[in-house]
Amino acid sequence: MLENLRIAFAGLAANKLRSALTMLGILIGVAGVVLLLAVGSGAQVFIEEQFEDLGGANVIQVFPGNFSDTGQESTTGREPALTEADVAALSDPSRAPAVDLVAPTQFAQSTAVAGGNSHTPQQFIGATAPYAEITDLAVARGTMFTDDDVSGRRRVAVIGTTVEDALFPGESAVGQDIRFGRATFEVIGVLTRKGSGLAGDLDDQVIAPITAVEDTVTGPQTSYSTIFAASRSAAETPAAVQQMTDVLIEEHRLPSPDELDFTVFDSAEALAQVGQVSGVLTALLGAIASISLLIGGIGVMNIMLVTVTERTREIGIRKALGARRSDLRNQFLFEAVVVTAVGGLLGIALGVLGSLINVGGFSPVVQPWSVALAFGVSVVIGLFFGVYPANRAAKMRPIEALRYE
Amino acid sequence: MTTAPLPDPDVGLPHAEPPVVLARDLVMTYGEGDATVHALRGVSLSVDRGDYVAIMGSSGSGKSTLLNIIGCLDAPTSGTYELDGVDVGDLSDNDLTDLRNDKLGFVFQGFNLLRRTSAVRQVELPLAYAGVPRRERRPRALAMLEAVGLGERIDHLPTQLSGGQQQRVAVARALVTEPALLLADEPTGNLDSRSTDDLLGLFAQLNSDGRTIIVITHEDAVAAEAKRVLVLTDGEIVEDRRQAPVDGPPPRLGAVA
Numbered sequence: 133m134l135e136n137l138r139i140a141f142a143g144l145a146a147n148k149l150r151s152a153l154t155m156l157g158i159l160i161g162v163a164g165v166v167l168l169l170a171v172g173s174g175a176q177v178f179i180e181e182q183f184e185d186l187g188g189a190n191v192i193q194v195f196p197g198n199f200s201d202t203g204q205e206s207t208t209g210r211e212p213a214l215t216e217a218d219v220a221a222l223s224d225p226s227r228a229p230a231v232d233l234v235a236p237t238q239f240a241q242s243t244a245v246a247g248g249n250s251h252t253p254q255q256f257i258g259a260t261a262p263y264a265e266i267t268d269l270a271v272a273r274g275t276m277f278t279d280d281d282v283s284g285r286r287r288v289a290v291i292g293t294t295v296e297d298a299l300f301p302g303e304s305a306v307g308q309d310i311r312f313g314r315a316t317f318e319v320i321g322v323l324t325r326k327g328s329g330l331a332g333d334l335d336d337q338v339i340a341p342i343t344a345v346e347d348t349v350t351g352p353q354t355s356y357s358t359i360f361a362a363s364r365s366a367a368e369t370p371a372a373v374q375q376m377t378d379v380l381i382e383e384h385r386l387p388s389p390d391e392l393d394f395t396v397f398d399s400a401e402a403l404a405q406v407g408q409v410s411g412v413l414t415a416l417l418g419a420i421a422s423i424s425l426l427i428g429g430i431g432v433m434n435i436m437l438v439t440v441t442e443r444t445r446e447i448g449i450r451k452a453l454g455a456r457r458s459d460l461r462n463q464f465l466f467e468a469v470v471v472t473a474v475g476g477l478l479g480i481a482l483g484v485l486g487s488l489i490n491v492g493g494f495s496p497v498v499q500p501w502s503v504a505l506a507f508g509v510s511v512v513i514g515l516f517f518g519v520y521p522a523n524r525a526a527k528m529r530p531i532e533a534l535r536y537e
Numbered sequence: 538m539t540t541a542p543l544p545d546p547d548v549g550l551p552h553a554e555p556p557v558v559l560a561r562d563l564v565m566t567y568g569e570g571d572a573t574v575h576a577l578r579g580v581s582l583s584v585d586r587g588d589y590v591a592i593m594g595s596s597g598s599g600k601s602t603l604l605n606i607i608g609c610l611d612a613p614t615s616g617t618y619e620l621d622g623v624d625v626g627d628l629s630d631n632d633l634t635d636l637r638n639d640k641l642g643f644v645f646q647g648f649n650l651l652r653r654t655s656a657v658r659q660v661e662l663p664l665a666y667a668g669v670p671r672r673e674r675r676p677r678a679l680a681m682l683e684a685v686g687l688g689e690r691i692d693h694l695p696t697q698l699s700g701g702q703q704q705r706v707a708v709a710r711a712l713v714t715e716p717a718l719l720l721a722d723e724p725t726g727n728l729d730s731r732s733t734d735d736l737l738g739l740f741a742q743l744n745s746d747g748r749t750i751i752v753i754t755h756e757d758a759v760a761a762e763a764k765r766v767l768v769l770t771d772g773e774i775v776e777d778r779r780q781a782p783v784d785g786p787p788p789r790l791g792a793v794a
């Protein structure tokens with residue numbers, strides 16, 4: 133057995149270029165598997181981090197209207213709406229005990245002007261004070277607006293750094309005025325930089341008291357854009373979602389829980405859905421890489437068959453000298469497995485090295501299991517694609533092998 | 538030629554045993570229909586232990602075919618063949634392989650050395666396949682190379698060796714397992730007269746030590762060294778001439794003594 137391994141190594145060493153080229157096929161395949169799987173799981177981690185940015189696993193959003201409906205009007209005959217009464221009901225600890233914070237929001241669309249500069253923020257949100265806490269926003273400079281600011285309808289705003297840079301290049305925005313149309317807001321705080329994410333530039337936003345936004349930009353609205361809420365803990369999110377749904381069914385006097393005129397959405401659920409999508413993506417990438425690994429394996433078989441044919445005479449001599457079938461089979465099998473195993477190891481090294489490179493804003497994450505899998509698969513490929521040529525060598529009749537020119 | 542004494546082959550009393558080679562009605566045909574070639578047309582042959590047989594005949598007369606059957610490398614179309622009392626017709630591929638490794642040493646026409654294997658490794662190979670432990674192989678291979686007169690250049694590849702040296706490697710490889718029967722197909726084919734003479738001296742020595750030798754040749758000088766000469770023509774033995782008794786020394790050593 134050991135002797136056959138030794139002979140196999142000698143055989144490979146005798147044909148270095150060919151061994152190296154065969155190895156290359158496996159190497160590329162394995163590197164591809166490791167790298168693409170790393171990219172896939174890197175993407176997954178990236179997406180998860182994005183959700184963390186949006187406030188983590190206890191953020192719940194309520195939208196007016198039923199997302200699963202095909203756009204029909206609600207059966208209550210009313211335009212679906214989320215109202216102040218809803219917010220009050222959701223904030224009642226006796227009715228929704230798992231809910232910690234509630235903040236209604238109004239999305240606005242307007243261009244901010246300051247001095248000679250103007251800029252349209254990606255997001256302009258009117259909200260109540262808890263919004264910042266729910267969505268994990270913090271000010272780097274200045275202060276966040278308070279409940280007093282909301283009830284006092286004060287025209288104050290907190291802006292992201294992108295907005296600050298656009299309107300006040302080289303200056304601090306805190307204490308300065310910005311205008312939306314004819315309304316003037318005082319900047320009282322600048323948000324901590326968050327960077328870019330799936331939802332775009334997270335620093336390109338303005339938040340202001342919902343009362344002031346309704347007074348000046350959007351005008352009075354029949355419904356909030358969304359209600360944000362936070363559960364007491366991530367574990368209580370499902371309970372909070374259920375309680376909020378029940379409260380709103382009651383508030384909206386809906387005839388049946390099957391016909392909702394609102395949609396409750398929690399980030400854990402959204403994350404699970406996105407996770408599923410990116411899991412599919414990872415599997416797809418893995419499948420593509422596996423095909424290249426398969427092609428590498430067929431390359432191994434091809435080369436091994438050539439090797440066996442080319443070394444027919446050697447096989448005949450060995451048989452004449454006393455090599456049993458198992459000796460020859462093992463010799464050629466070892467050759468194939470050594471090629472694929474070494475190719476596999478080098479491929480893993482290359483894949484791991486390649487995954488150090490940042491792709492499109494996120495870093496691939498090499499999963500230990502993918503490394504183990506890639507190595508295992510490359511050894512199995514050696515065995516699988518080596519067996520046929522090895523058996524052909526083993527079964528050759530010595531005299532025919534010896535006569536072969 | 539200077540040869541170190543060879544280890545004794547495992548042979549007992551010459552006449553108490555079955556013949557080493559016992560072939561009956563060997564027929565070998567190649568191809569079919571119009572292309573049929575009758576390489577052997579019913580060859581019967583018995584070779585006793587300790588004999589030294591030269592097989593002669595013109596090219597294409599079936600000499601190699603016969604030797605391949607005797608060497609268990611090929612099976613006859615019909616006829617039976619017993620090696621050392623064992624009917625090889627009943628044996629599996631693996632059993633035949635073990636038998637070759639155990640009882641036979643084969644010096645091929647053109648030597649058939651492995652191209653990318655050093656001289657000493659070539660000689661170690663039959664020992665490796667016989668399951669001889671690694672530590673014992675090297676000294677035995679070196680001793681055998683020494684015995685056939687190749688004490689140096691043992692780490693060279695066949696391409697780096699002269700014809701005579703390659704032949705010595707081939708002979709050492711055939712002898713290293715101490716086979717009872719040594720088969721050689723035109724071993725002096727492309728050799729100069731000195732190498733030929735060295736080899737004949739070695740064969741005579743081996744034979745007087747009790748080893749059975751069957752050698753194919755077309756050279757009268759080589760045939761003259763054997764105890765018995767067979768002549769093949771068209772796949773048939775047309776002459777079977779004894780030149781010296783089986784249990785005596787081979788002619789070369791007999792003449793010296």
Ligand SMILES: Nc1ncnc2c1ncn2[C@@H]1O[C@H](COP(=O)(O)OP(=O)(O)O)[C@@H](O)[C@H]1O
Nearest residue numbers: 567568574576595596597598599600601602603
């Ligand atoms: N594998 C083969 N296929 C077809 N014909 C063969 C084969 N081997 C030998 N022969 C034929 O059988 C005959 C005897 O060949 P061989 O035993 O090699 O003769 P020798 O060794 O006496 O020159 C020749 O006519 C040769 O052409």
Ligand SMILES: [Mg+2]
Nearest residue numbers: 600601602646
């Ligand atoms: Mg011949």
